[in-house]
Each structure stands twice: as C-alpha cells, then as structure tokens.
Amino acid sequence: MSALALSLIVMSAFMHATWNYLAKRSAGGFAFVWLYMSVSTVIFAPFVIGLFFLQSISFGWMELAFIAGSALIHVVYALMLQKGYKIGDFSLVYPVARGIGPAIVAISAVFFIS
Known part of the structure; x- marks a missing residue:
C-alpha cells in the first residue's frame, strides 16, 4: 500500500x-445537522463545480430525483443519529446506526431482486 493511500485512510478515519x-x-438537533451539512456543501462545492467544467455531465429528472432522495435520506439519518446520541450511549448508538443501513439494503435487495 502506498503512503498516500495509507495517509488518506488514516485521515478519513480520524x-x-x-x-x-x-x-x-x-x-445536537437541527442546528448542528444544518451547520455541518452547510460546511460540507461549502467545502465540496468547488470540486463539484470544477467537475461540471471538466466533464460533460447532463442531468435528467430521474437523476435529480435520486439526488433529492439521497439528500433526504442523509438528512433523516443525521437527525435520527443526533436524537440517538442525545438519549443513548455512544457505544450502543454508533454501532446500531452504522449497521442499520447495510441491513436495510440487504433486506431490500432480497425483495427487489427476487
């Protein structure tokens, strides 16, 4: 593994x-979620704008619907995580929150693929 890859992994984990x-x-609550999502948007916006200039990207209604759906899911997840952190212990809330997403995907895949 290269030093760059290892440093990116360690930085991401941190x-x-x-x-x-x-x-x-x-x-916690809505204010914290709004703040970190706003900061993330400001940080990543230049990269996304640059990508539009460097690539030929086109959006249709279906793509916009998936983007909006993904954004809604992330906001709900963040708010639910804040609520969980407010009422529960970190050692319980964090693993449940991290594990519920893959579990939902796996269960949904069984029904959608079958």
Missing part, C-alpha cells in the same frame, strides 16, 4: 471519529 465525537458532545 475525520469520521471526530465528526461522531462532536455530534455526541454537541447539543
């Missing part, structure tokens, strides 16, 4: 742990 620590320690 950022993920820091985000969850701050989410647990904050007063």
Whole structure:
C-alpha cells in the first residue's frame, strides 16, 4: 500500500471519529445537522463545480430525483443519529446506526431482486 493511500485512510478515519465525537458532545438537533451539512456543501462545492467544467455531465429528472432522495435520506439519518446520541450511549448508538443501513439494503435487495 502506498503512503498516500495509507495517509488518506488514516485521515478519513480520524475525520469520521471526530465528526461522531462532536455530534455526541454537541447539543445536537437541527442546528448542528444544518451547520455541518452547510460546511460540507461549502467545502465540496468547488470540486463539484470544477467537475461540471471538466466533464460533460447532463442531468435528467430521474437523476435529480435520486439526488433529492439521497439528500433526504442523509438528512433523516443525521437527525435520527443526533436524537440517538442525545438519549443513548455512544457505544450502543454508533454501532446500531452504522449497521442499520447495510441491513436495510440487504433486506431490500432480497425483495427487489427476487
């Protein structure tokens, strides 16, 4: 593994742990979710705008619907995680929150593919 790949993995793990620590320690709720999603948007917007200039990207209604659906799911997840952190212990809420997504996908796949 290259040093760049390893450093990206370590940095990503550190950022993920820091985000969850701050989410647990904050007063939480809608204001915290709005703040970190706004900051994320400001950080990533230049990269997305640059991608539009470098690539030939076109959106239809279906793509926009999936983007909106994904955004809605992320907001609901973040708000539910804040609620969980507010009422539960980190060692219980975090693993359940991280495991519920793959479980829902796996269960849904069984019904949609069959």
